[in-house]
Amino acid sequence: MDALADIFSQSQGRELRQDAPTPLYFQLYSLLKQAILNGTVANGTQMPTEQQLAESFSVSRITAKRAMDELAAENLVERRRGKGTHVIYEYAPKPVQAPLTDMLQEIESMARHSDVKVMTCRRARPPAPIAHTLGLEDGAKALLLHRVRSRDGQPFGHYASWTVGLNEPLSKRDFRETPRLEIFRRYDLRITHVTQTISAEAASAELAERLNTSVGAPLISLIRHSYTTRGDTEQIVDYLHAHYHPERFQYQMDLKIDGA
Amino acid sequence: MDALADIFSQSQGRELRQDAPTPLYFQLYSLLKQAILNGTVANGTQMPTEQQLAESFSVSRITAKRAMDELAAENLVERRRGKGTHVIYEYAPKPVQAPLTDMLQEIESMARHSDVKVMTCRRARPPAPIAHTLGLEDGAKALLLHRVRSRDGQPFGHYASWTVGLNEPLSKRDFRETPRLEIFRRYDLRITHVTQTISAEAASAELAERLNTSVGAPLISLIRHSYTTRGDTEQIVDYLHAHYHPERFQYQMDLKIDGA
DNA sequence: CACTATTTGTCCGTATGTATG
DNA sequence: TCATACATACGGACAAATAGT
Numbered sequence: 072m073d074a075l076a077d078i079f080s081q082s083q084g085r086e087l088r089q090d091a092p093t094p095l096y097f098q099l100y101s102l103l104k105q106a107i108l109n110g111t112v113a114n115g116t117q118m119p120t121e122q123q124l125a126e127s128f129s130v131s132r133i134t135a136k137r138a139m140d141e142l143a144a145e146n147l148v149e150r151r152r153g154k155g156t157h158v159i160y161e162y163a164p165k166p167v168q169a170p171l172t173d174m175l176q177e178i179e180s181m182a183r184h185s186d187v188k189v190m191t192c193r194r195a196r197p198p199a200p201i202a203h204t205l206g207l208e209d210g211a212k213a214l215l216l217h218r219v220r221s222r223d224g225q226p227f228g229h230y231a232s233w234t235v236g237l238n239e240p241l242s243k244r245d246f247r248e249t250p251r252l253e254i255f256r257r258y259d260l261r262i263t264h265v266t267q268t269i270s271a272e273a274a275s276a277e278l279a280e281r282l283n284t285s286v287g288a289p290l291i292s293l294i295r296h297s298y299t300t301r302g303d304t305e306q307i308v309d310y311l312h313a314h315y316h317p318e319r320f321q322y323q324m325d326l327k328i329d330g331a
Numbered sequence: 332m333d334a335l336a337d338i339f340s341q342s343q344g345r346e347l348r349q350d351a352p353t354p355l356y357f358q359l360y361s362l363l364k365q366a367i368l369n370g371t372v373a374n375g376t377q378m379p380t381e382q383q384l385a386e387s388f389s390v391s392r393i394t395a396k397r398a399m400d401e402l403a404a405e406n407l408v409e410r411r412r413g414k415g416t417h418v419i420y421e422y423a424p425k426p427v428q429a430p431l432t433d434m435l436q437e438i439e440s441m442a443r444h445s446d447v448k449v450m451t452c453r454r455a456r457p458p459a460p461i462a463h464t465l466g467l468e469d470g471a472k473a474l475l476l477h478r479v480r481s482r483d484g485q486p487f488g489h490y491a492s493w494t495v496g497l498n499e500p501l502s503k504r505d506f507r508e509t510p511r512l513e514i515f516r517r518y519d520l521r522i523t524h525v526t527q528t529i530s531a532e533a534a535s536a537e538l539a540e541r542l543n544t545s546v547g548a549p550l551i552s553l554i555r556h557s558y559t560t561r562g563d564t565e566q567i568v569d570y571l572h573a574h575y576h577p578e579r580f581q582y583q584m585d586l587k588i589d590g591a
Numbered sequence: 592c593a594c595t596a597t598t599t600g601t602c603c604g605t606a607t608g609t610a611t612g
Numbered sequence: 613t614c615a616t617a618c619a620t621a622c623g624g625a626c627a628a629a630t631a632g633t
Binding site: 289 | 352353354356357365369370371422526527528529530531532533547548549550551552575577581582583584585586
């Protein structure tokens with residue numbers, strides 16, 4: 072067995088699915104690309120030969136060639152007759168990035184299966200610290216929403232949001248009937264970036280009442296900044312502060328670890 | 332425009348990529364399947380006709396048909412000549428939970444930039460619910476650790492952990508000087524999978540004292556199950572319950588959307 | 592009872608993409 | 613590079629089941 076080929080077949084822990092609808096060359100290409108992008112194979116490393124790849128993954132040599140040609144087309148590797156294929160991509164570790172799309176869809180699915188009560192829906196001047204994070208001038212207004220989300224009659228989440236990206240006149244009814252994310256989309260407001268901070272807070276009198284719990288009870292606190300991309304720059308368009316009842320809502324995550 | 336077709340084309344916010352190597356029928360099939368599984372379209376709902384789907388997504392009728400046939404093959408929908416295609420999958424709402432994403436790197440970097448005090452380090456019988464999740468027989472023991480993590484003299488996190496994957500004799504000193512994840516690695520215990528649940532709890536008397544706060548104060552609660560892979564199966568090797576002081580510690584995450 | 596519109600099922604021919612040896 | 617097989621995708625045409633007029 073060849074050590075270099077193993078890096079891909081073993082260490083990546085993946086195999087190609089012969090039955091899957093995605094073409095084999097593309098599966099192999101994606102697998103190799105990932106290994107290069109996440110630094111599993113360093114810059115300058117010689118890739119396995121077409122023959123080795125073909126054997127390791129049980130595909131024909133042409134399929135292996137196609138995969139490597141695609142890499143070459145993206146300038147991730149350099150191919151030379153008689154020399155072999157070499158990585159020409161310098162790995163630079165990046166900040167943690169996660170697929171936002173999955174998460175947003177989950178949020179949306181949750182939104183569909185719970186009831187919303189819109190307590191507030193009006194344009195108002197946000198408090199100074201929020202106005203500041205939103206980059207608003209003095210006295211500028213934003214769309215303020217207060218919502219309570221319930222399931223089976225039990226409230227589990229309270230949301231206070233300030234939105235600057237929407238200038239259309241919107242009513243309580245709009246937000247009662249339609250998930251906020253869908254309204255964003257409807258007005259072509261695309262969220263491309265999100266930062267979230269999770270913490271814990273004691274319930275205030277108002278929150279306690281709206282979440283049907285007692286004052287001082289521990290709540291999960293979530294602050295989310297949502298950004299959109301306008302031209303070259305990122306612009307914050309929404310500030311959300313959510314509070315969740317810990318017995319009726321929990322944040323869960325499932326993490327798989329690929330590389331060492 | 333047809334309202335039903337909109338649910339898929341608009342609300343899902345996705346489009347099919349004509350140029351992508353994954354077949355169109357499969358892209359469409361996946362999109363529809365997701366909408367059924369997460370309850371966007373309820374049981375009994377009539378799906379759009381092949382013709383409507385074809386127009387909405389700019390594909391041929393045959394492609395739309397193929398996608399729906401795949402759904403029918405999985406018993407997610409029922410197809411009848413003249414009647415149309417109807418969802419026959421009952422969506423079962425799961426307990427309200429939202430997904431989070433990666434933060435393992437932060438866990439480790441945090442471990443290096445703070446001080447640990449090991450309060451407990453011994454083998455003991457875990458309480459029944461924990462013994463159960465760990466898959467332990469009656470009376471079996473696990474390694475119990477109680478630790479407090481501080482920064483600048485201020486305690487911010489309390490960790491109670493039960494580990495079954497380590498049988499070596501380990502002392503308080505081992506865990507004071509070395510991050511737990513590194514000890515795991517040292518004994519070739521590879522964590523390949525982790526599930527975490529974040530919630531909020533009121534501080535007990537003991538936690539309040541160790542975290543230098545008051546009884547009943549809100550704390551961030553984190554429960555983590557760590558798994559390793561032995562042969563074909565996953566085995567749980569560690570149960571961790573952490574409590575964080577919300578003013579001294581917060582979970583933060585940064586999510587970006589990849590290039591489409 | 593026909594008549595019609597709707598919708599799925601089936602078949603054709605053709606073009607392109609994938610994968611093998 | 614070539615020949616071959618198979619899957620994908622298209623447009624079109626017609627048949628068969630369903631429901632309503």
